Amino acid sequence: MSENHQISTMDRVSVGLAARYRKERRFRLFGISAIVASLLFLALLLASITAKGYTAFRQTEVLLDVYLDPAVLDVHNLATANYAALVRDAALALFSQVESRQDKRIIGKLISTGAAYRLQDLVTSKPELIGSTRPIWVPADDEVDMFVKGHIPRDVPEAERRVSDKQASWIDQLVAADRLKLKFNTAFFQAGDSREPELAGIRGAAAGSMFTLAITLLLSFPVGVAAAVYLEEFAPKNRWTDLIEVNINNLAAIPSIVFGLLGLAVFLNFMNLPRSASLVGGLVLTLMTLPTIIIASRASLKSVPPSIREAALGVGASKMQTISHHILPLAMPGMMTGAIIGMARALGETAPLLMIGMVAFIVDVPNSFSDPATVLPVQIFLWADSPERAFVERTSAAIMILLLLLLAMNAAAVFLRNKFERRW
Amino acid sequence: MAPAMDTILDMRDVIMGKDEAEAAVATKARKVDRDQRTTVGVPFVEEPRMICREVNVFYGDKHAINNVSIDVGKNEVLAMIGPSGCGKSTFLRCLNRMNDTVASCRVTGEILLDALNIYDKKVDVVPLRAQVGMVFQKPNPFPKSIFDNVAYGPKIHGLVNNKTELNDVVEDSLKKAGLWNEVSDRLDQPGTGLSGGQQQRLCIARAIAVRPEVILMDEPCSALDPIATATVEDLITELKEHYTIVIVTHNMQQAARVSQRTAYFHLGDLVEVGPTDRIFTNPRHQLTEDYITGRFG
Numbered sequence: 001m002s003e004n005h006q007i008s009t010m011d012r013v014s015v016g017l018a019a020r021y022r023k024e025r026r027f028r029l030f031g032i033s034a035i036v037a038s039l040l041f042l043a044l045l046l047a048s049i050t051a052k053g054y055t056a057f058r059q060t061e062v063l064l065d066v067y068l069d070p071a072v073l074d075v076h077n078l079a080t081a082n083y084a085a086l087v088r089d090a091a092l093a094l095f096s097q098v099e100s101r102q103d104k105r106i107i108g109k110l111i112s113t114g115a116a117y118r119l120q121d122l123v124t125s126k127p128e129l130i131g132s133t134r135p136i137w138v139p140a141d142d143e144v145d146m147f148v149k150g151h152i153p154r155d156v157p158e159a160e161r162r163v164s165d166k167q168a169s170w171i172d173q174l175v176a177a178d179r180l181k182l183k184f185n186t187a188f189f190q191a192g193d194s195r196e197p198e199l200a201g202i203r204g205a206a207a208g209s210m211f212t213l214a215i216t217l218l219l220s221f222p223v224g225v226a227a228a229v230y231l232e233e234f235a236p237k238n239r240w241t242d243l244i245e246v247n248i249n250n251l252a253a254i255p256s257i258v259f260g261l262l263g264l265a266v267f268l269n270f271m272n273l274p275r276s277a278s279l280v281g282g283l284v285l286t287l288m289t290l291p292t293i294i295i296a297s298r299a300s301l302k303s304v305p306p307s308i309r310e311a312a313l314g315v316g317a318s319k320m321q322t323i324s325h326h327i328l329p330l331a332m333p334g335m336m337t338g339a340i341i342g343m344a345r346a347l348g349e350t351a352p353l354l355m356i357g358m359v360a361f362i363v364d365v366p367n368s369f370s371d372p373a374t375v376l377p378v379q380i381f382l383w384a385d386s387p388e389r390a391f392v393e394r395t396s397a398a399i400m401i402l403l404l405l406l407l408a409m410n411a412a413a414v415f416l417r418n419k420f421e422r423r424w
Numbered sequence: 425m426a427p428a429m430d431t432i433l434d435m436r437d438v439i440m441g442k443d444e445a446e447a448a449v450a451t452k453a454r455k456v457d458r459d460q461r462t463t464v465g466v467p468f469v470e471e472p473r474m475i476c477r478e479v480n481v482f483y484g485d486k487h488a489i490n491n492v493s494i495d496v497g498k499n500e501v502l503a504m505i506g507p508s509g510c511g512k513s514t515f516l517r518c519l520n521r522m523n524d525t526v527a528s529c530r531v532t533g534e535i536l537l538d539a540l541n542i543y544d545k546k547v548d549v550v551p552l553r554a555q556v557g558m559v560f561q562k563p564n565p566f567p568k569s570i571f572d573n574v575a576y577g578p579k580i581h582g583l584v585n586n587k588t589e590l591n592d593v594v595e596d597s598l599k600k601a602g603l604w605n606e607v608s609d610r611l612d613q614p615g616t617g618l619s620g621g622q623q624q625r626l627c628i629a630r631a632i633a634v635r636p637e638v639i640l641m642d643e644p645c646s647a648l649d650p651i652a653t654a655t656v657e658d659l660i661t662e663l664k665e666h667y668t669i670v671i672v673t674h675n676m677q678q679a680a681r682v683s684q685r686t687a688y689f690h691l692g693d694l695v696e697v698g699p700t701d702r703i704f705t706n707p708r709h710q711l712t713e714d715y716i717t718g719r720f721g
């Protein structure tokens with residue numbers, strides 16, 4: 001009887017067992033397919049961005065022999081000289097066979113207006129060169145650039161492309177003469193925004209992002225940690241602190257544009273802080289990041305084992321000593337991770353900054369917290385909105401830079417966590 | 425009282441039948457017994473270090489310690505035994521006001537440490553806890569080096585003037601805790617890397633490094649294996665020379681081995697106190713006897 005009973009138990013168990021394992025396998029399969037799907041999408045995103053954007057890191061340049069004409073360049077008045085004329089003359093000199101005024105104008109347009117600035121920089125830094133003829137690489141116009149990079153195909157009817165057959169032949173001439181090359185696009189990393197794609201760079205937006213994030217970090221981390229420590233360690237547990245807690249959790253879920261409107265009302269209209277400044281951007285992002293940092297910091301304070309607290313109190317440490325000597329060091333990795341994740345979110349934030357005017361077209365690279373500035377995601381937004389074909393690749397390139405920064409910040413978070421994490 | 429009770433009994437006999445009436449009286453008797461229960465044995469000593477009088481502890485509405493009066497003598501080991509949840513830890517934690525950290529906890533009565541009422545409003549818990557040290561159930565070294573673990577107390581209390589003195593205190597404490605020989609060559613390694621028994625001795629060293637007068641131990645060996653337990657018990661016997669020790673334990677052999685006096689707690693009451701050998705050989709209260717003979721635990 002008892003033996004029979006045992007056998008039937010085993011049988012039943014093994015019947016159920018198969019079902020259990022099937023369930024487990026099914027679950028694993030779901031998990032794996034979910035991960036594979038998300039990895040595929042990620043790979044697709046990265047691949048398409050990279051494919052579109054990597055060409056932006058190189059820029060077509062043309063080698064001109066510029067005669068630095070003393071008649072045009074007045075040593076005492078270098079700022080206002082007509083550099084563009086010198087560039088055009090040098091460009092025309094390459095095509096001696098061209099006669100008509102119209103063709104000449106088109107040839108002038110093969111060269112970017114940025115060439116004049118490059119020439120000006122050269123002459124201003126080395127006035128002794130005036131009077132000589134210098135070979136200079138200058139940026140080509142964005143349409144030439146697009147044509148060279150193959151974004152404007154040759155095999156469509158002339159009427160449907162922005163580079164005519166004549167222009168194409170001139171470009172081919174330049175290539176044959178070794179006077180047209182793709183070079184590393186320094187402007188992209190050194191310039192601010194520009195209407196001309198070949199002159200536009202992310203330096204201004206990157207600097208703006210840096211200033212904005214610096215303000216955000218400097219304000220939100222100390223304030224957030226202090227608030228978390230107070231709420232977690234000192235505040236009495238009553239209805240008021242419950243209310244505060246609920247509100248902080250709610251704040252973390254508020255759409256960021258609302259913070260932008262708040263910033264507009266308080267910082268710009270009431271406090272009269274400068275419009276478009278990274279200072280105000282930082283303040284707005286601080287408001288937005290604070291709840292995240294407070295919540296992360298409280299969670300990491302809570303995760304410090306109570307035995308450590310008791311150990312410190314047991315040897316007679318005061319509350320403040322217990323916190324600063326034991327609790328904070330143990331909670332710090334979690335707090336820093338929270339802060340970095342908050343910063344990464346702030347780095348990618350666009351909407352609230354639109355509200356406070358950081359969407360303005362700003363050419364100059366900001367030098368201080370109060371200079372008008374824009375930030376990387378807003379720059380991406382602006383470029384994505386521009387009609388020129390050349391801005392497409394620059395948009396993708398800027399996204400690549402932004403993603404790299406985000407990746408670096410997340411890597412820093414992981415690194416800090418592993419470095420400071422202690423076992424108990 | 426007795427005649428009145430009889431009358432009630434008679435009336436109940438009439439009303440609800442004999443069995444039920446008897447059960448009701450039994451319940452009532454138990455309740456009376458609890459309300460009027462006084463400690464059996466002598467809870468007071470000649471040379472007390474700590475004096476507790478009519479101590480009551482509440483967690484919110486829950487009455488966790490009921491009117492406990494007891495002395496802790498100089499250089500003695502007082503063991504507190506009793507079933508789980510009877511309030512041993514609660515009472516122990518009153519002795520250095522660790523209960524202050526529990527928001528809902530309220531303590532009434534008097535607890536004196538050398539004539540100072542430690543629950544007086546003017547008393548600062550920081551120096552109090554330097555005088556009444558504590559060792560916890562689960563070894564809880566700081567996630568710092570062995571040296572820093574022991575040096576922490578002396579440093580924050582300003583007990584040492586320079587590095588040499590600090591080194592001496594650390595060495596001395598580790599020696600007293602019987603750990604020196606095992607760790608002298610790796611003081612800079614994390615205390616959390618030691619074995620359980622070593623960690624607990626490290627915690628004892630940390631507690632004695634601030635030279636307390638009283639050391640409270642809450643089941644210090646319950647997380648340790650028998651060999652580590654034996655080491656810690658030997659240590660307690662040695663520490664008795666310099667310190668007053670109050671130890672909570674679940675292990676009656678341990679109480680018998682290390683303590684001079686034993687206090688038996690039951691549901692928040694101090695049921696019986698007496699010299700350890702007397703308690704274990706000749707308990708006077710029924711509850712004590714039931715507990716030490718293993719009838720419940």
Ligand SMILES: Nc1ncnc2c1ncn2[C@@H]1O[C@H](COP(=O)(O)OP(=O)(O)O)[C@@H](O)[C@H]1O
Pocket residue numbers: 483486488506507508509510511512513514515526528
């Ligand atoms: N922090 C607390 N809040 C509420 N009740 C508690 C708390 N700590 C202990 N108690 C209660 O007080 C009683 C005594 O607990 P404790 O002193 O831990 O018992 P023991 O150490 O003897 O096992 C138990 O009934 C327990 O539930």
Ligand SMILES: [Mg+2]
Pocket residue numbers: 512513514642
């Ligand atoms: Mg306990």
